[in-house]
Amino acid sequence: MKRRRIVILAALMACLPALVCAQSTLEKIDKSGVLIIGTRTGSPPFAYVNKNNEWVGFSIDLVEQAVSPVLNKKLNKQIKIEKKESTPATRIPLLTSNAVDLIAETMTDTQSRREQVDFSLTFFVTGAQFLVRKGSPIKGVQSIAGRRIAAQQGSTNAKIIRERVPTAKLVEFPDQPAAFQALAQKQVEAYTNDGIQLAGLRAKAPKPDDWAVVGEFYSYDPYGMAMRKNDSDFRHVVNVGLMDAISTGLYFKLYDKWFGSKGEVPYPLIPEGKRFLELQVVPK
Amino acid sequence: MSYRFDWSVLWSGPSGSWLLQGLVTTLQISGAGLALAIVLGIASGALRTATASPLRWLASAYVEFFRNVPLLVWMFFWYFGVPPLLPQTIQDWLLDRGVESWAGIFALGVYHGARFSEVMRAGIQSIPKTQLEAALSTGLSRVQAYRWIILPIALRLIVPPATNETVNLLKNSSVALTIGVAELTFQTRQIETYTAKAFEALIAGTLIYLLLCLVVSLFFGYIERRVAIPGLFVQRRLEEA
Numbered sequence: 001m002k003r004r005r006i007v008i009l010a011a012l013m014a015c016l017p018a019l020v021c022a023q024s025t026l027e028k029i030d031k032s033g034v035l036i037i038g039t040r041t042g043s044p045p046f047a048y049v050n051k052n053n054e055w056v057g058f059s060i061d062l063v064e065q066a067v068s069p070v071l072n073k074k075l076n077k078q079i080k081i082e083k084k085e086s087t088p089a090t091r092i093p094l095l096t097s098n099a100v101d102l103i104a105e106t107m108t109d110t111q112s113r114r115e116q117v118d119f120s121l122t123f124f125v126t127g128a129q130f131l132v133r134k135g136s137p138i139k140g141v142q143s144i145a146g147r148r149i150a151a152q153q154g155s156t157n158a159k160i161i162r163e164r165v166p167t168a169k170l171v172e173f174p175d176q177p178a179a180f181q182a183l184a185q186k187q188v189e190a191y192t193n194d195g196i197q198l199a200g201l202r203a204k205a206p207k208p209d210d211w212a213v214v215g216e217f218y219s220y221d222p223y224g225m226a227m228r229k230n231d232s233d234f235r236h237v238v239n240v241g242l243m244d245a246i247s248t249g250l251y252f253k254l255y256d257k258w259f260g261s262k263g264e265v266p267y268p269l270i271p272e273g274k275r276f277l278e279l280q281v282v283p284k
Numbered sequence: 285m286s287y288r289f290d291w292s293v294l295w296s297g298p299s300g301s302w303l304l305q306g307l308v309t310t311l312q313i314s315g316a317g318l319a320l321a322i323v324l325g326i327a328s329g330a331l332r333t334a335t336a337s338p339l340r341w342l343a344s345a346y347v348e349f350f351r352n353v354p355l356l357v358w359m360f361f362w363y364f365g366v367p368p369l370l371p372q373t374i375q376d377w378l379l380d381r382g383v384e385s386w387a388g389i390f391a392l393g394v395y396h397g398a399r400f401s402e403v404m405r406a407g408i409q410s411i412p413k414t415q416l417e418a419a420l421s422t423g424l425s426r427v428q429a430y431r432w433i434i435l436p437i438a439l440r441l442i443v444p445p446a447t448n449e450t451v452n453l454l455k456n457s458s459v460a461l462t463i464g465v466a467e468l469t470f471q472t473r474q475i476e477t478y479t480a481k482a483f484e485a486l487i488a489g490t491l492i493y494l495l496l497c498l499v500v501s502l503f504f505g506y507i508e509r510r511v512a513i514p515g516l517f518v519q520r521r522l523e524e525a
Contacts, residue, residue, distance in 0.1 A: 089473055093482065116480045148379065153461075153470070154477035171384060171464040178462070185368055187383060 025101050025227065025234035030075050037063055038086030038100035042176045044200035045264035046106050046124075046223075055083055058258040059104045062123060063225075066250060067102075067241035074237050087175055088154035092116055095228055102227050102238065106197060108156050109224035118231065119224035120238045121280045123251075125273055127217020128157045129195040131183065131202065133210060138190050140215030144168045150179040150188040157192045160219050176201065194221045200265045243281040251277065293479045294488050303488060306471030310496075313388050313467065314457045318450060320393025321400050326439075328397065329404025330430060343401065350398035355459050358395050363387035363463040388460035388467075396453045403445045407438035440511055447504040451497045468492060 029035050039047040039060055047057035064081055071079050084100050091107060094100045095117055109119040130149075132138050138147065145167045151158035153172040161168055171188055173179040180201055183191045191198070195213060202211045225242075227234055245251040252269075259267040293299050324346075331343035350358070367375050367383060378386060411434055419429035458469035466474075472489035476482045 089477060092477075092480070112480075150464075153473065159478065172466070172470075173464050174462055178464075181364055182464075185364060187363075187367065187379065 025231045026075065026237070028098070029071070029079060029101060029234075030077075033077065034080045034082050035063075035068070035071060035102065036082045036084060036100045038084050038091050038094050038103045038105065040087070040105040040176075041085050043106050043197050044204050045258040046197070046200070047104070048200075048204075058124075058254060059106070059223075059225075061254050061257070062242070062245065062251075063102065063104045065254065066245035067225075067238050070241040070244065071237050088152050089174065091226070095226060098228075101234070102225055104225045106194060106223055107226050108194070108221040110156060113226070116229070117226040118229050118235055119226055120235065121242050122222040122224050122276075123242055124196070124223040125276065126194045126196040126221050126223070128160065128192055128219040128221060129198055129213050129215045129217060130190040130192050131180075131198040131211055131213055132190045133183075133186075134212045136189065136212070136214075138214065141165065141218040144190065147190065148188045150182050150191040152176060152179060152193060155193065156219065156221070157194070161192060164218070180205075196265070196267055199267055203265045246277050247281050289484060290479075290481055291484050293475060293481045294484055297479075299475045299479055302471040302474055303468070303485075303492075306466060306468035307492060309385070309466055310454070310457050310468040313385055313392065313460060313465065314454045316389045317392030317396065317457065318453055320389065321396035321449075321453060324394065324397030325400025325404050326435070328401035329408060330435065332401065332405045333408050335426070347398045347401050350394055351402070355391065355395050355456055356462060358391040359388065359459055359463050362391040362394075366390075384460070384464045387463055388457070388465045392453055392457060392460070396449060396456070399452075400446070400449050403442050403449060404438065406445070407442035408434060410441060411437055437513075437516070440508070440513065441517070443504055443508040447501050450500055450504070454496055454500065455493065 023031075037060075039055075039057070041047065041049050041055065043057070044050075045057055046059045047055070049055050060083070068079065068081060084094070086094050086100065086103055086105060088107075091100075091103045091105070092113075095103055103117075107113075107119075109122060113119075130138055130140065130144070138144060141161075141164065144161070144165055146169070148169045148171060149161060150171050150173060151161065153174050158170060158172055161170055171182065173182065176193070176197070179188075179191050179193075182188045193201075195217060198213045202208050202213060205211055225238055227238065242251070245254070252274075255269060256263065258264055259269070261268075294303055328343040328346055331339045332347070334340050334343075363384060366387070367378060370378075415433060415437070416429055419433040420426070424432065457467055460467055461470035461473070468489055472485040475485040479485075
């Protein structure tokens with residue numbers, strides 16, 4: 001009896017260090033066998049639910065086909081990928097509360113965000129524009145003063161408009177579908193978001209020709225995958241995954257699948273963009 | 285986890301005025317919504333006890349239709365569903381004057397009016413029938429009896445559940461953030477997103493809601509004591525007659 005009690009106590013004490021020490025993300029994934037990613041459900045073609053009810057997208061493909069093989073090799077086992085929905089307002093809390101391990105959607109890499117989370121390499125470059133009804137007098141950020149503009153709560157675009165054009169009447173919605181609905185019903189005159197997301201929304205609209213994406217990029221939005229701070233091992237794995245995809249050409253194949261001429265949202269890769277991506281790949 | 289508290293984001297810098305703006309907006313839409321709910325509630329609650337069955341049916345239809353659907357759905361209905369049906373001039377007028385807030389006010393007012401109506405009906409039906417019979421036998425018409433005898437007593441009876449409904453309305457005003465109303469909860473999320481100070485923002489929001497609701501219940505408690513008819517009901521302390 002007494003010996004059994006000692007054995008149980010010893011076993012409990014052996015577990016204590018594991019409970020007390022903060023786990024790194026790789027350890028967490030290794031233990032659970034699952035990589036949980038936060039991604040969007042209404043942002044075509046990065047992450048959305050298509051008409052066959054499948055949760056697909058460019059960001060999701062990058063995780064499943066580029067990051068996953070490197071992760072599997074590092075941990076020496078097949079890691080399952082689980083997807084959870086995230087939005088601009090919820091993605092950082094989801095990450096810091098350990099509910100997800102990686103945010104793979106349309107998150108802009110900014111200096112102030114880097115104070116809360118770490119970012120991977122940039123995997124897409126775009127800027128903010130406006131989605132308007134064809135024929136609208138709005139031509140860009142210079143013509144929105146005093147007008148009703150929809151934006152997403154918690155996005156960088158809303159913040160910039162608030163600072164640059166304080167007279168614009170911003171109406172902030174929790175998600176993209178609600179904002180687009182308001183635009184479709186003429187309750188707002190324009191919807192601002194990153195240009196590529198607007199192109200995706202337009203492509204998926206019932207009558208794409210009714211809409212136009214206008215304006216010069218009024219902000220620079222490099223997309224990166226976000227993860228918890230001080231987790232350089234996991235960040236290295238994600239970066240190596242992206243770098244390998246760029247150097248082997250897998251990235252460009254995926255880019256063509258979603259943004260090529262036959263893709264969901266045609267958006268050709270400009271030469272500077274391609275060069276920028278290639279230069280991010282540091283030698284082995 | 286090393287989290288640095290920085291309470292100054294609540295009152296200084298760009299985020300300083302957001303909390304106050306959110307509070308003002310919450311009070312505005314809750315106040316207007318409450319006014320609408322009280323008017324609809326009293327009218328509908330009284331009608332549900334009417335003798336004429338078309339009136340009863342109308343009030344019952346209103347109550348069952350509006351209280352059995354979640355408030356969130358009603359917010360979308362009043363914001364996305366109603367304006368397109370209005371004439372264009374009214375639509376344009378609304379767009380200049382905060383259509384989001386008006387949709388929120390109507391959603392809150394009509395929904396809580398239905399709930400308030402049931403509270404009112406319970407109050408009216410708990411008054412003994414003898415009171416109504418006595419009133420009618422002195423020559424008052426039915427409407428006059430309701431206006432001078434039944435409703436004054438019923439309104440005093442329902443102060444506790446009415447306090448409940450008022451506090452519920454105040455808290456439910458936060459649902460308006462889904463249609464873009466920049467009320468208190470919206471602003472706490474904004475502060476959280478822009479300054480990353482989640483704890484400060486959420487604690488501030490919680491304390492403000494708590495304070496608002498406490499003030500409301502204390503106020504109603506004062507009203508209850510002030511308008512109580514001595515000797516009519518069982519009070520907190522059973523005193524010797």
